Amino acid sequence: MNTQTTTDATEEKPRIPWPFHQRWRISGCLIAESPLFIGSGNTSHRDHLKNDDELVEIADCLRGANDWPALPATSLKGVLRAWLGREEEEQIKRLFGEDSKENNSGRGGEVEFLDAHLTLPRNSDTPLPHWDQDKQTWVEIINSIDRERGVAAENHLAHRETVAAGSGFELEITGQFSQPQNDIPLLLAALEGFNDPENPVLLGADTISGKGRMHWELAVVERLDATSVLEWLEDPNRGMAQQAFQPLPTEELATLKESATVYTGMEEKVWNFPLTLHFNGPFLVNNPSTDEEMDVPQDQKPAHARPRTNEMGQVILPAKSLRGVLRSQGEKILRTLLDMEDEQWINSELQQFVERRIACRPEIPTRACNPLKGKEEAGEKLCLACQLFGAPGWRSPMAITDFTLKPGDYERQTQEMLAVDRFTGGGKDKAKYNAQAIIDPVLEGRVKLDKRRAPGWGLGLLALLLRDLKEGELRFGWGAAGKGYGHCTAEIDKWDDHALRQDAQAAWGELIKLIKEHIDTLKENLPHTEDEQATKPEASGHE
Structure with missing residues (x-):
């Protein structure tokens, strides 16, 4: 019996073939x-x-x-x-x-x-x-x-x-x-x-x-x-x-x-806004001449300022230019919603609060939001402007394409200019320059907002920015600050969409509620003089 058991134990088991995967x-x-x-x-x-x-x-x-x-x-x-x-x-x-997690090695x-x-x-x-x-x-x-x-x-x-x-x-x-x-x-x-x-x-x-x-x-x-x-x-x-x-x-x-x-056929992840910009007058985003281009005879030199083009030779309004203007306008709107008295804006504590929670100064490192190390911190660590427009460590949920020139016959105009000597008030020596602009161009592009990553109030602020754009409140490109360039109005395909308007109105209400919470926090922490407290009007109950 022991012999039989030994024989059975030493018999080879049938081999299981290794599965072949294509x-x-x-x-x-x-x-x-x-x-x-x-x-x-x-x-x-x-x-x-x-x-x-x-x-x-x-x-x-x-x-x-x-x-x-x-x-x-x-x-x-x-x-x-x-x-x-x-x-x-x-x-x-x-x-x-x-990735590996607490109860999962990944x-x-x-x-x-x-x-x-x-x-x-x-x-x-x-x-x-x-x-x-x-x-x-x-x-x-x-x-x-x-x-x-x-x-x-x-x-x-x-x-x-x-x-x-x-x-x-x-x-x-x-x-x-x-x-x-x-x-x-x-x-x-x-x-x-x-x-x-x-x-x-x-x-x-x-x-x-x-x-x-x-x-x-x-x-x-x-x-x-x-x-x-x-x-x-x-x-x-x-x-x-x-x-x-x-x-x-x-x-x-x-x-x-x-x-x-x-x-x-996945669920829609973004709000998509196709836009058409109608410029009224000259438009130019500068594409500076290189040293090689300027090192030629005078009659062959290009204009000092000329329209920027993409790799296909199309005149464009770069997405970064549009984003910068929208962000600047958005920051103004957010600060305005605080509705503070003029003399309060000189209060250093107020300025720090506004930059920390409402709209920072990203171009000044000491007054900008700190870089994020995790997306879960965005709502707590970033100001409202950075939550929508982006910050180091946080990619903006708002995507913008380059706006390209719509096919058509557009006039190009070169304007000769001379810098002014600030001391004499006359023309500055050897400071003559020129700019080539496109007259009354029409450009097309898109603005998109990621539903998954945008703050709940984000659509509300974007809708207000698009309204300002539609009504001609924003200017773009070279010469927009003081030369009369870059004025436009916008045509927005989805502007009359009823469902979108309802979503935007709800988001705007959420932003107003959030701003009020910040105002309450601000008023609790800012010092007030006795005269200010005595003259402070009672709340009327109107929004």
Whole structure:
């Protein structure tokens, strides 16, 4: 009996075959439709780009093969995961992975992303500022606006190396999927999100200003199944296993694409406002001439100030310019809602309270909101203006595109000017300059507000800003502060939408309630003299 037991124990158990999972590969091309910047953290210089005879520091973009720009796999994975949203869905977590938490060690995702390298360089003749053909980048120059004077702020100039629109990157996604018939359609839908006209997937920095817009072209979906692997193993002249992938049959690919459309009908995540700006008179956002352009005979020199254009040669009102004007006006509205007496504004405690809770001074580091370290702090740590318009560590929920010139025949006018000598009151010697402006242009673009990230009162303040824009209260571009340039009115497609108006009115009521709470807190903490207390009128009960 013992012998029989020993024999049974030593018998080999039947082997369980290791399950074979098909491997998939999705390939295609991402083509930049707007400027793109993904920083590497390094800086460089260009010999011809100086400021007061000193070479300026340029923030470098991330590079790959041939020293050309590249799109990092982590960025691609992150933006697609964010666009899909739906935090609690198990499929999203299985594909993209999830972070470790208190009771969860986290896990990696089934989908694998590779860096996307530049394979379609830009060869257009359209001039770009400080273009480098070898590096396939140009240099974007950025400045801030002084809140009080309405002109460019001093010592706020920045330069960064930017990928031009029209540049193409080869994208490849691979993986072994537990449920390929569900997972491949989801990934195809996410990639098609780059082409979404209302809420596209965006890459890189300044996406809230229309940067990083891409167009996706699917090339092929391939599969490596057991049959393909066996054929590859039996081939005496086999190469790398990557060459054994086989394209899907046309009918099967069509079925997967059809299934992908299910995921494109997601709930609307943004309020979208298409705008048309009608300018009355000259309009100009300056595109300064370079030293090389000015180092030519007098009759060949361009205007000192001329219209800014994008990579396609279209005249634009940059998103940053529009954002700056909207933010400045929004800050004025927020401060005005406090309804304080004139003499109270000189109180230092009041100024500190306003900058801490209502509207800070982002152009002055000591009076700006502190950078955030976590999104959960936004409502507590940021002033109201920064919650809506953005701050270090907090991306604005308001996205704005560049406004481009609507096709048409527009007059261009060059105005000759002479600076005035402040001492003599006459013309300043050697201070003659000129500006080329477009007369009565019409520009089109969009303003969008993310419903998921915007504060509850955000739509209310945005609606008031759009009303000011519609009524011609705002000016844009060069010469807007004192030369009569940049006056416009706006045409807003959704302005009469009843549901939108109700949402905006409710949001405005929420903002008024919040401002009143701040006023009560402020009055409790500000000191008052006995004379002020005696003459202070009782509340009338009217709002």
